Amino acid sequence: MNEQTTDQKLGAVITGSARGIGAAIARNLAACGYGVSINYVSGEEKAHRLVEEIEASGGRAFAYRADAGDYEQVRSLVEETAHRYGGIRIVVNNAGFSQHTTIDQMSVEDWDRAVAVNLSGAFYAVKAALPYLRKLDWARIVSICSLRAMTGSNHGAHYAAAKSGLIGLTKSLALELAPQITANAISPGYVNTDMNAAALAKNGEAIRAMIPARRVAEPEEIAALASFLASEEAGYITGETINMNGGIYMR
Numbered sequence: 001m002n003e004q005t006t007d008q009k010l011g012a013v014i015t016g017s018a019r020g021i022g023a024a025i026a027r028n029l030a031a032c033g034y035g036v037s038i039n040y041v042s043g044e045e046k047a048h049r050l051v052e053e054i055e056a057s058g059g060r061a062f063a064y065r066a067d068a069g070d071y072e073q074v075r076s077l078v079e080e081t082a083h084r085y086g087g088i089r090i091v092v093n094n095a096g097f098s099q100h101t102t103i104d105q106m107s108v109e110d111w112d113r114a115v116a117v118n119l120s121g122a123f124y125a126v127k128a129a130l131p132y133l134r135k136l137d138w139a140r141i142v143s144i145c146s147l148r149a150m151t152g153s154n155h156g157a158h159y160a161a162a163k164s165g166l167i168g169l170t171k172s173l174a175l176e177l178a179p180q181i182t183a184n185a186i187s188p189g190y191v192n193t194d195m196n197a198a199a200l201a202k203n204g205e206a207i208r209a210m211i212p213a214r215r216v217a218e219p220e221e222i223a224a225l226a227s228f229l230a231s232e233e234a235g236y237i238t239g240e241t242i243n244m245n246g247g248i249y250m251r
């Protein structure tokens with residue numbers, strides 16, 4: 001029934017992986033032996049540099065431009081990954097962006113774009129990869145959600161709503177795709193990436209004071225959990241959204 005044995009390393013699709021959390025996840029999965037897609041939309045140079053870095057460490061990677069909010073582009077990313085590495089075992093839905101805007105200022109286009117990239121992109125990647133995942137005895141889907149899915153946001157309702165949708169998608173995938181395929185999400189709080197650079201530069205001290213851990217997370221910490229959820233050993237965890245926020249959610 002299964003075309004692959006569990007010790008064969010196939011491909012891992014990681015959306016939005018040229019920088020930040022996605023790049024850290026790509027490094028980890030490449031170090032585990034997976035062939036990884038370094039997907040970018042604006043960061044072409046960073047994507048190529050990361051491919052060189054992974055290859056220099058003996059890993060397999062390729063750079064590919066695809067907009068996570070466009071199904072045909074995501075499908076093409078998935079097909080290229082499967083073609084290069086003989087299949088796909090892992091899908092990491094990481095591509096995302098936030099936009100600081102109130103509900104009064106938000107245009108319909110702002111809303112549609114945020115939902116397309118932060119939520120529909122995950123469905124697109126899973127839909128395209130499913131025929132490959134289903135061939136295997138085990139496969140994994142990991143989505144990067146956000147604290148804002150639980151708390152809401154007073155300056156990014158579209159982002160918070162899309163990330164909340166990702167939790168519903170994760171649970172539904174977990175139910176439908178069990179037992180071979182698990183689906184889980186991680187909800188980071190503040191992570192030290194470009195996404196927060198401006199906020200941390202302006203209010204870093206106040207932000208760190210709010211967090212029981214008294215610091216923001218490094219992308220590698222999120223990647224370590226993502227790698228575990230993507231591993232064979234994590235097969236009994238499914239449908240979960242794991243908060244990883246230094247305790248800020250208790251505040």
Ligand SMILES: NC(=O)c1ccc[n+]([C@@H]2O[C@H](COP(=O)([O-])OP(=O)(O)OC[C@H]3O[C@@H](n4cnc5c(N)ncnc54)[C@H](OP(=O)(O)O)[C@@H]3O)[C@@H](O)[C@H]2O)c1
Pocket residue numbers: 015016017018019020021022039040041042043044066067068069093094095096097098117144145146147187188189190191192193194195196
């Ligand atoms: N940083 C945080 O504190 C934090 C907290 C909670 C959740 N998250 C989530 O974590 C994920 C990664 O964020 P990050 O912190 O690593 O942010 P980041 O440093 O800003 O990186 C965002 C990544 O997403 C990619 N991306 C954005 N729009 C895309 C699109 N339309 N198609 C394909 N890729 C796209 C970017 O690609 P390019 O480089 O090509 O532009 C980049 O690789 C996001 O889903 C974010 O919502 C982050």
